[in-house]
Amino acid sequence: MAGWIADALVIFGITGDLARKMTFPALYRLERRGALTCPVVGVAATALSTQELLVRARTAIEESGEPVDEAVFARLARRLTYLAGDVTDPQLYKVLAAQLARARRPLYYLEMPPSLAAPIVDRLDAAGLVGDGRVAVEKPFGHDLASARELSDRLHQVLDDRQLLLVDHFLGKEPVIEIEYLRFANFAMAQLWDRDSVEVVQITMAENFGVEGRGPFYDAVGTLRDVVQNHLLQVLALVAMDPPIGASADDLRDKKAEVLKAMPPADARHCVRGQYDGYTQLPGVDPESDTETFVALRLGIDSWRWAGVPIFIRAGKQLPVRATEVRLVLRNTPRLRFLPNAARVEANQVVLRITPEPGLRLQLAALDEHHAWRPVRLDSLFAQELGVPQAPYERLLYDALTGDDRLFARQDAARESWRILQPLVAYPPPVHRYPVGSWGPPGADALLSGHPPWQPPWLPRG
Numbered sequence: 001m002a003g004w005i006a007d008a009l010v011i012f013g014i015t016g017d018l019a020r021k022m023t024f025p026a027l028y029r030l031e032r033r034g035a036l037t038c039p040v041v042g043v044a045a046t047a048l049s050t051q052e053l054l055v056r057a058r059t060a061i062e063e064s065g066e067p068v069d070e071a072v073f074a075r076l077a078r079r080l081t082y083l084a085g086d087v088t089d090p091q092l093y094k095v096l097a098a099q100l101a102r103a104r105r106p107l108y109y110l111e112m113p114p115s116l117a118a119p120i121v122d123r124l125d126a127a128g129l130v131g132d133g134r135v136a137v138e139k140p141f142g143h144d145l146a147s148a149r150e151l152s153d154r155l156h157q158v159l160d161d162r163q164l165l166l167v168d169h170f171l172g173k174e175p176v177i178e179i180e181y182l183r184f185a186n187f188a189m190a191q192l193w194d195r196d197s198v199e200v201v202q203i204t205m206a207e208n209f210g211v212e213g214r215g216p217f218y219d220a221v222g223t224l225r226d227v228v229q230n231h232l233l234q235v236l237a238l239v240a241m242d243p244p245i246g247a248s249a250d251d252l253r254d255k256k257a258e259v260l261k262a263m264p265p266a267d268a269r270h271c272v273r274g275q276y277d278g279y280t281q282l283p284g285v286d287p288e289s290d291t292e293t294f295v296a297l298r299l300g301i302d303s304w305r306w307a308g309v310p311i312f313i314r315a316g317k318q319l320p321v322r323a324t325e326v327r328l329v330l331r332n333t334p335r336l337r338f339l340p341n342a343a344r345v346e347a348n349q350v351v352l353r354i355t356p357e358p359g360l361r362l363q364l365a366a367l368d369e370h371h372a373w374r375p376v377r378l379d380s381l382f383a384q385e386l387g388v389p390q391a392p393y394e395r396l397l398y399d400a401l402t403g404d405d406r407l408f409a410r411q412d413a414a415r416e417s418w419r420i421l422q423p424l425v426a427y428p429p430p431v432h433r434y435p436v437g438s439w440g441p442p443g444a445d446a447l448l449s450g451h452p453p454w455q456p457p458w459l460p461r462g
Contacts (some may be wrong), residue, residue, distance in 0.1 A: 002133070004403035007038050008103035011095070012087060012120060013111035014042030014053070018138065019337040023111065024060035024170070025269070031076040032069065035398050041099055045090070053082040064225040071210075078333055087120050093127035097261035106133040107400055109167075114140055114147075118154040124279070128346065134455045136165040136400050139230045140221070141411075144425045146434035147386040154412050165400055166409040170231040172392030172399075174382055175358035175424040177407070179238040179326075180252070182352070182360065192330065192350070199347065199437040200451050201239065202327040203232055205315040209322075210436075211293065215284030224273075224424060225317050233260065234409060234419045236313070237328055244330040249405035253413065260416035262303045262436045265423050272443040274434045290431045291316040299420070310451060314444060322426035324354040346375050347452065357460045360380045377460075 012025060019042075030036040042053055054077050061068055074244060081099065085092035100106055108124065109119055117137050131298050142148030170176055178217075185187050192198070205227055211218040218226070237256035241405040274294035280287050294316030301311065330348040351361040359381040368374045382389070391394075399407055418425075432441035439445075439454070446455060 004105060004132075005345060006105050006107040006134070006401045007099055008041065008062045009038055009109065009401065010041045010100070010104040010106055011109045012043045012112060014082070015044040015046045015048065015056070016111055017112045020056070021064070022393040023397075024057045025066055026062035026391060026397050027055075028066060028068075028072065028076055028396055029391065029394045030062045031079075032063075032072045034406045036076070036401075037329050038079070038081045038401070040299060041096070042080065043087065043096070045086055047084050048082055050082040056078065065268075068362050071186055082108065087116060088123070090126065092122060092130060097129055100129060105130055107136065107394065107399075108133060109400070111138055111396045114142060115150060117174045118151060119356065121155055121158050126376075130158060130163075132399070134165060135159060138167050138168050138406075139380055140225055141166055141230075141409075141414045143225065144218050144417060145415070145422045148415055148418045152415065161411070164411065166411065166414060167232055167396060168230050168409050169392040169396065169455060171234055171407045171409065172396040173358070174386075174389035174421055175354045176235055176238065177236075178382065179352065180244075189350075193328075196307055197311045198328050199328050199331045200329045201311045202326070203236060203311070203313045203325070204454070204457055205232060205324045206319040206325060206436075206457060207317050207322055208319055210279070210282070210318050211285075212282060215282045218293075219285045219291050223293055223295045223315050223317070227274065228295060228297075228313060229417050229421055230409070230414075232313055232315060234413070234422070235326060237413065238312060240301055240303075242305065242316055248450055249408075253410045257410065257413045257416065259301060259303070260302050260413055260420065263299060263416075263417065263420050264302060266297055266299060268423055268427055270447065271424050271429050272296045272447055273429050273431045274316065274441040275431045275442070276434055276436050278436065279352065285333055290369065290428075292428070292431055293376050293438040294319070294434060294444070296440060296447055297424070297445060312448060312451075314440065315409050316440055319439060320437055321457055322356065323459060325457055326352040326354070329452045329455070346373065349455070353458050361458050374426060375394075428444060
């Protein structure tokens with residue numbers, strides 16, 4: 001929102017895991033580069049003093065690997081105050097109002113379960129604390145299509161579209177941001193990025209760890225809701241969109257929304273759900289749980305650019321590696337007579353690696369000294385070529401504080417994502433067991449029958 005700059009930051013849930021792992025390090029980095037210019041009020045139910053919260057903040061910064069500069073931390077400490085209380089108690093907001101007496105444009109960042117988002121906003125409004133303020137809400141935005149609509153309706157009783165930011169940290173990752181520029185600033189990329197050149201799109205989000213310590217949360221959510229509905233469909237929208245007509249946040253988000261609106265609902269016949277062995281023995285997990293820890297699905301986009309190109313997505317826990325990537329497998333060239341063994345030529349590929357070590361790979365084909373086909377891989381690592389980027393939460397917090405909305409999801413896109421996946425949410429396919437360290441149930445491979453198989457992720461060397 002152009003011209004809007006926050007004069008106070010209020011973080012609800014500042015004693016939680018997200019604050020420990022992401023928010024405190026991000027605030028410290030913003031303070032270090034002089035980008036944090038307003039007071040910060042932390043709110044949570046835990047009975048702490050401000051000094052005790054500062055101890056937690058220092059520990060969180062140290063655990064993130066950041067060396068603590070005492071002068072920088074002292075400046076951050078002077079900004080930070082803590083308010084303990086029940087977020088459903090109106091009295092808490094009377095105290096908060098006194099602390100925000102001079103603020104006219106506060107940013108409220110809700111690091112809270114989605115069930116508390118509407119009650120918090122209602123109480124902010126009742127206390128007269130919204131005004132020209134804005135509210136940032138962490139994913140998940142609802143639990144299904146109906147709850148997403150209900151939450152949106154409740155929040156819009158108080159907030160207009162410009163006042164509401166949906167936070168998805170994937171949108172703050174450097175390689176995700178780069179998709180737009182790699183595609184449209186480079187003629188070579190722009191010309192091959194459609195159904196004439198692309199045979200199939202594969203998106204993989206693999207994690208080589210389980211859900212230990214997160215059993216109660218994960219068992220109520222599962223992989224589809226945890227990462228596909230938000231992270232991966234947002235990435236797909238950037239991969240598949242047409243060029244924005246301008247530089248504004250809505251110019252970009254309009255094009256992303258068009259992609260999602262053009263996608264038919266998912267078909268349960270083209271979805272495979274899995275659960276890794278031993279999941280139901282974890283603390284907090286129902287012994288009879290059928291929550292998926294792996295999902296693979298096929299989607300499509302009914303647009304002029306992508307009609308007929310299958311989109312395959314897989315995501316899961318306890319897989320062989322940790323890697324997130326987007327891979328475009330291009331169509332084969334004609335079998336020309338002068339090419340020896342032309343049928344054995346591997347298809348060209350474009351790979352955007354999101355984690356780890358973000359980069360771009362272009363895979364070509366060439367003959368080696370024995371006249372055998374070999375892939376030639378042209379790799380570019382973003383950190384080497386473009387410099388070390390800001391961490392996602394550092395970037396997103398700064399953008400939220402300064403009114404730059406480009407990297408935040410919009411409600412219409414969130415609703416469309418739920419619409420696409422609603423058949424799988426309402427009538428989930430059966431769950432199949434898979435061994436720890438495998439690539440999920442065998443059905444995930446069968447899903448690609450007649451198309452190029454799943455490609456091994458591009459991993460860093462060494």
